[in-house]
Amino acid sequence: MESVHVYLLEHKVVFTDIDGTLTDIITGQYELSKGLIQELKQNNIPVVFCSAKTLAEQEKIRQDMGLRQPFIIENGGAVIIPEDYFSHSSLLLVKKYKKIGNYIIIELGKPASLIRKKLNIIRKKSKIEFTGVADLSIKGLSSITGLGPSYARRMADRKFGETILQINQKDLPTFTRRARDIGLKVIHGGRFLDVTTGNDKGKAVKILLQLFRKEYGQNVTFFGIGDSLNDAPMLRHMDVPMLVQRPDKSWSALKIKNIINLPGIGPKGWKNALDIVLKTN
Missing domain, CATH: 3.40.50.1000 (HAD superfamily/HAD-like)
Structure with missing residues (x-):
């Protein structure tokens, strides 16, 4: 057709x-x-x-x-x-x-699993605390975003990146720099941060x-x-x-x-x- x-x-x-x-x-x-x-x-x-x-x-x-x-x-x-x-x-x-x-x-x-592995490197080496979608249960994601469980479940189904929901603003420049150093890109959205491999x-x-x-x-x-x-x-x-x-x-x-x-x-x-x-x- x-x-x-x-x-x-x-x-x-x-x-x-x-x-x-x-x-x-x-x-x-x-x-x-x-x-x-x-x-x-x-x-x-x-x-x-x-x-x-x-x-x-x-x-x-x-x-x-x-x-x-x-x-x-x-x-x-x-x-x-x-x-x-x-x-x-x-x-x-x-x-x-x-x-x-x-x-x-x-x-x-690139796959979200690769991005999350790299984010864990930043977390361990830089001692920066942040919360991504993958760190939370559906209930926890609903609580932070204000979305219902079905909406939160769809949000959690990420294939090509990770969304950072919580991070101290003072850590953001260091986080962005460290992410860039290991091949990640931080994108500032309307409400949260998204992390990709450059797309x-x-x-x-x-x-x-x-x-x-x-x-x-x-x-x-x-x-x-x-x-x-x-x-x-x-x-x-x-x-x-x-x-x-x-x-x-x-x-x-x-x-x-x-x-x-x-x-x-x-x-x-x-x-x-x-x-x-x-x-x-």
């Missing part, structure tokens, strides 16, 4: 962060965004999630919103493409991928840009919506990069050409982004 798309003269694709952008940064709620996504669906505009969230977390949100587009998990740890979304000729651009179930998976990150959202985004351009031709405009520093690698590749406000009503200080600072915190800012997407010719 070949990919199924509506072929238009002008194409638009929206890449969006989730936490603090599409969803409320504290509660994780996305009722407002759910309605906004439907407007994009009605206009045949693909929505690509690009988030620190796991495959399991994103699958739940995508199911709730009725989405079937590709998505990027764990800060670029992998690109997930539903089977038959892109044509066979487009996928020839991808050098290496796995087919698991109904997904084509392009892995860019980021930008590398994953570049792959999907190539595939969309191959599928649609060059006549496509890419929109990006984020809220924090870890969205910068994604937003740098966008034709129209946008930032929603953070809970304190500020915008992350990103040095990106032509970036648009939208009024509105999280999903309320996302609503303003939608207006720009729909009005752009």
